[in-house]
Amino acid sequence: MQERVAIVGIGSTAFRSISPDVSFREMTYEAAVKAYADAGVEPKDVDTFVCVSEDYMEGTAIFDEYVPDQIGAALRPVHTIAGDGLTGIAAAFLQLQTGEFDIAVVEGHSKASNVRHLSHIEAFALDPVMTRPLALNPRFVAGLEMRRYLQESGASEEDAAAVVVKNRENALKNPLAAYPGRFCAHHVMSSPAVAEPLKKMDVAAPADGAIVVVLARECVARRLVEQPVYIQGIGWAQDTPDLDMRDWSRATYAQLATAMACRMAKIKDPSREVDFAEIDDAFSYKELQHLEAVMLAAPGQAAAMLRDGYFDADGEIPVNVSGGSLGNGFLYDAAALRATAEAVTQLRGLAGGRQVKGAETCLVQSWRGIPTAAGAVAILSNH
Amino acid sequence: MGYKNRVAVIGAGLTKFMRRAQETGKELCFEAARLALDSAGLEMKDIDCVAMATAPDAFDGVHMKGEYLADGAGGFRKPYMRSYVGGGSGVFAINHGWYHVASGHFDACLVVAEEKMSPVMPHPQAAFNAIYDQIMERPLGVNLLWIFALEMNRYMQVHGISQETIALVSVKNKKNGLDHPCAQAGIPGNYTVKEVVDSEIMVWPVTRLMVSPVSDAAGALVLVSERLARRLTDKPVWIEGVGWHLDTSYWTNRDLYYPKYVEYAARMAYRMAGITDPKTEIHVAEIYDPFAYKELHHMEGLLLADKGEAPKLLEKGVTQRDGALPVCPSGGLMGVGNPIAASGVMKLAEIYWQLRGEAGARQVSRPVRRGLAQAWGDLMQVGTVAILGV
Amino acid sequence: MSVNIKEWPGVPLKDRDIQSGKALTTRWQVKADYAWDTGMAMGTFLTGLKEGKILARQCDKCGRTVVPPRMFCEWCFRPTDRWVEVKDTGRVNTFSVSYVLWDATRVEKPTVPVVVEIDGCSPGVGFMHILADVGTTLEAILAKVKVGMAVKAVWKPAAERTGAITDIIHFVPREG
Numbered sequence: 001m002q003e004r005v006a007i008v009g010i011g012s013t014a015f016r017s018i019s020p021d022v023s024f025r026e027m028t029y030e031a032a033v034k035a036y037a038d039a040g041v042e043p044k045d046v047d048t049f050v051c052v053s054e055d056y057m058e059g060t061a062i063f064d065e066y067v068p069d070q071i072g073a074a075l076r077p078v079h080t081i082a083g084d085g086l087t088g089i090a091a092a093f094l095q096l097q098t099g100e101f102d103i104a105v106v107e108g109h110s111k112a113s114n115v116r117h118l119s120h121i122e123a124f125a126l127d128p129v130m131t132r133p134l135a136l137n138p139r140f141v142a143g144l145e146m147r148r149y150l151q152e153s154g155a156s157e158e159d160a161a162a163v164v165v166k167n168r169e170n171a172l173k174n175p176l177a178a179y180p181g182r183f184c185a186h187h188v189m190s191s192p193a194v195a196e197p198l199k200k201m202d203v204a205a206p207a208d209g210a211i212v213v214v215l216a217r218e219c220v221a222r223r224l225v226e227q228p229v230y231i232q233g234i235g236w237a238q239d240t241p242d243l244d245m246r247d248w249s250r251a252t253y254a255q256l257a258t259a260m261a262c263r264m265a266k267i268k269d270p271s272r273e274v275d276f277a278e279i280d281d282a283f284s285y286k287e288l289q290h291l292e293a294v295m296l297a298a299p300g301q302a303a304a305m306l307r308d309g310y311f312d313a314d315g316e317i318p319v320n321v322s323g324g325s326l327g328n329g330f331l332y333d334a335a336a337l338r339a340t341a342e343a344v345t346q347l348r349g350l351a352g353g354r355q356v357k358g359a360e361t362c363l364v365q366s367w368r369g370i371p372t373a374a375g376a377v378a379i380l381s382n383h
Numbered sequence: 384m385g386y387k388n389r390v391a392v393i394g395a396g397l398t399k400f401m402r403r404a405q406e407t408g409k410e411l412c413f414e415a416a417r418l419a420l421d422s423a424g425l426e427m428k429d430i431d432c433v434a435m436a437t438a439p440d441a442f443d444g445v446h447m448k449g450e451y452l453a454d455g456a457g458g459f460r461k462p463y464m465r466s467y468v469g470g471g472s473g474v475f476a477i478n479h480g481w482y483h484v485a486s487g488h489f490d491a492c493l494v495v496a497e498e499k500m501s502p503v504m505p506h507p508q509a510a511f512n513a514i515y516d517q518i519m520e521r522p523l524g525v526n527l528l529w530i531f532a533l534e535m536n537r538y539m540q541v542h543g544i545s546q547e548t549i550a551l552v553s554v555k556n557k558k559n560g561l562d563h564p565c566a567q568a569g570i571p572g573n574y575t576v577k578e579v580v581d582s583e584i585m586v587w588p589v590t591r592l593m594v595s596p597v598s599d600a601a602g603a604l605v606l607v608s609e610r611l612a613r614r615l616t617d618k619p620v621w622i623e624g625v626g627w628h629l630d631t632s633y634w635t636n637r638d639l640y641y642p643k644y645v646e647y648a649a650r651m652a653y654r655m656a657g658i659t660d661p662k663t664e665i666h667v668a669e670i671y672d673p674f675a676y677k678e679l680h681h682m683e684g685l686l687l688a689d690k691g692e693a694p695k696l697l698e699k700g701v702t703q704r705d706g707a708l709p710v711c712p713s714g715g716l717m718g719v720g721n722p723i724a725a726s727g728v729m730k731l732a733e734i735y736w737q738l739r740g741e742a743g744a745r746q747v748s749r750p751v752r753r754g755l756a757q758a759w760g761d762l763m764q765v766g767t768v769a770i771l772g773v
Numbered sequence: 774m775s776v777n778i779k780e781w782p783g784v785p786l787k788d789r790d791i792q793s794g795k796a797l798t799t800r801w802q803v804k805a806d807y808a809w810d811t812g813m814a815m816g817t818f819l820t821g822l823k824e825g826k827i828l829a830r831q832c833d834k835c836g837r838t839v840v841p842p843r844m845f846c847e848w849c850f851r852p853t854d855r856w857v858e859v860k861d862t863g864r865v866n867t868f869s870v871s872y873v874l875w876d877a878t879r880v881e882k883p884t885v886p887v888v889v890e891i892d893g894c895s896p897g898v899g900f901m902h903i904l905a906d907v908g909t910t911l912e913a914i915l916a917k918v919k920v921g922m923a924v925k926a927v928w929k930p931a932a933e934r935t936g937a938i939t940d941i942i943h944f945v946p947r948e949g
Contacts, residue, residue: 025812055441068629068630068847069633075643079629091466098487099485125447132801238458238462241450396778399781405786505876506876508873508876523903524874526871533886535869584872587872633847638866741777
């Protein structure tokens, strides 16, 4: 029987459209200080550190060089995972389960505001021979997928717009969020087209911010904090990077990650055992597609359930009560850490005005963004 | 001493090291992975997870290149993760794979390391410009070689080491590389100390024959749990210890003469392996040699030689293939090539083959039961170490 | 098994295969431009450079005075305590002589990169810059430049400074 892994501390900056007063180091230092205080540990107590980042989002080759100082990890075991924040958590989880490490830290941040041509960087992830030479705005990938998903699921553009409305409204209760607001579907539907049927308001706007998470093996976690939040299961998967080979309607990577996480957590049907979820919504329709992939909605049913209020803040299974990426701002690889920190806050009963009543088990799901088919899923609980 | 769920290496594969490969990065991954799987007698369906290591995305010219390479590396519909610690990535790859299997959650992990440096124009070296601090350093017209030359000079000055002595590393490794089937064309050879010292000055004290070349290649390893190892092979090579440490990014506030981060990484691995006297308990070492002086610098960091003593061991022939502590019997990066992340796996594969007695013409003379592979990376910052044993 | 593998994969190409079009190629130039937030530490430092000053931060716990400045001490993991103006002189910690540019092209007249330990900072603390007025041949440079040698910064005229590390044109040997 494997000893469990728990999250014992979280620290986050606010998420902002720009953050000109702080360098990435200073921004991350703030999140780290908060996380260590929350966990009641100092950096010297930590055995291993994992940072997530991508060179081209930082404008630095081998960005790993610049990660240790601001998290107190200089001359310590640190490594970078070029993956999303939840994959970083998986790396820490695996290390703790080897039995060689007691306490681990995961860090992620976004300084998207410092990238002057984000669409060019996103386009740089496209296949250099087959796709990039088309010289399209890379969001076309989301446009193609949205059209196919809507067709196969029977969901409508209005349903996707309803996701935007829900999440940005939810963000009004999140003091960290960058883009809270009260909108109606009409606003979304009449926003300028990006890559039809994708419209401007369907796309989560980027934001800056940093999040640090402290994890520990269960016996250590119990000593450190009153309320550890356990990782009952975690999974991650890669589908195909090839756009030509893809199933354009299904988020297969999320299905595979969910299967792995549920197997580990011994959960057969997430829709029965999960109380709330933080689901990637980098694009509005993705929330619907991902909800079906993680089995919180039957295939083709997510939109109807959304319409019924099932996923509202006061619904059966609140989804993105934090505001998601649409409401908080899209933090790229750090988005998943933002979602994880929200899950922890909720499971500790500390989410104030946006607290999910009786929250015991949360499903957190991440996607690495265009043009990848990569993501992870974690199932967290407070018992 | 020891860790819970033992992990073994049961297969290894490499592509040729080339200045310019026809293969795409994905194809290089596939070829190395296929060879590794074949040598382990396994297929992709037997693999539970994939640990990929590849260094700057700028080389292949793809942002998020981990995802781009995934299908070539067997990551299709599998748990696939990419680690990235600069030049240290190739040996970190096995540490990364180790914690997958040692966690108890996976039985078989495919470790793949790839680098395709040739796509960058006008020259791959240009992509390294961005490793430096954007405010303090890039505006100075800096190039990659500066920081190595600054470190090499500091090391030479502190210990009174000559260029001629350092050139012995180039001589040894380029000669050793003649026996490596994957060595890059034009890289191995029989050189004299004079030829090395008199070769074109790049950034003094670094001369052309003291620098490893730019390369395209991939390497792969198959890691399995003890349970599977016992079923699949009669000579598993156990991972006895792993270690890694990253120093502060403020490299101009550190004394470059000694790589503390390599020492700390080594100590982490030695502790796990129960090694108390590395000089006698390590029988063969593949030490990271992107520049000739680095083999000596790192040898001291690994506690295989006292500070300032590595040159003396080199001069005495201790680190030759027929010496008491052979170093880089493969030919190292100086003798085989330097496709950043794949170099580390080349070194791990060498230790694997040496421990199994399968290194052919490169087999060291002394009996070997325990070997070490080490890589370095970032701004004179990261040490990654793995200790293998039979 | 190294001895058992007969065929090692890989097809090497030559540069002329690409230049002559024998190997088909596709080219792309990525627009990778960044505007990095300098934040408190580096923002203040750069403002100091514009004013002809080198500013450092001090940590009372470990007692270090450090440059490049940082708002937190990476060893003590606490905020640093104050700004200190340090000197624009120092000593050579290490140096080299570069005959190649960033894109690997060769040059006749070398550049001398140097790490300068800045006077007023803790021992061994400084930053990288360029050394000038030390000769143009390798022999002359090696005769002149020594580890431990005293150097001083040469600044751009005030009107030309922009708040960049290049507000210091280079360092030169300092007599006395």
